[in-house]
Amino acid sequence: IKIHNILEHCTSYSTHQLNSILCNQPKEHTSLLRVDGNKSNFDSLAVELHNYKSKFSVIALAETNENPETSELYQLTGYSSFYQSTFPNKSKGTGVALYVKNELNANVLPVLCVDTTA
Numbered sequence: 001i002k003i004h005n006i007l008e009h010c011t012s013y014s015t016h017q018l019n020s021i022l023c024n025q026p027k028e029h030t031s032l033l034r035v036d037g038n039k040s041n042f043d044s045l046a047v048e049l050h051n052y053k054s055k056f057s058v059i060a061l062a063e064t065n066e067n068p069e070t071s072e073l074y075q076l077t078g079y080s081s082f083y084q085s086t087f088p089n090k091s092k093g094t095g096v097a098l099y100v101k102n103e104l105n106a107n108v109l110p111v112l113c114v115d116t117t118a
Helices: 003-008 015-023 038-050 068-073
Strands: 030-034 058-062 079-084 096-101
Touching: 038 058, 068 079
Parallel strands: 030 058
Antiparallel strands: 058 096, 079 096
16 A cells, blocks of 8 residues: 555445444454644543543554653553654653553564654
8 A cells, every 4th residue: 555545435434434444343452643742632532542442452642842851641441552752842742652452462562663753
């Protein structure tokens, strides 16, 4: 699949529409979200995720603006979280996190965690 095909067919769904789609597909689901700052948007994200009947297996967040040291403040019930350090001297538009269902076996492999700022 070419990236431009994905972007051209990108669709926004209401909670009701997405619940209908997720409940009718018997497979694991992944979500990538641009949270634009955990401090200001995480609570809304948690409420929105709670409204879905089917739970995502993996939730990836971009632009968390948080480091692993503060990740305990941002937990989702039923998920383990893994935060990557933010870029030094950058307070917005940085930081990523993965939330993985507790039923799945997930570990951080330090070899694959690369800091590209050096």
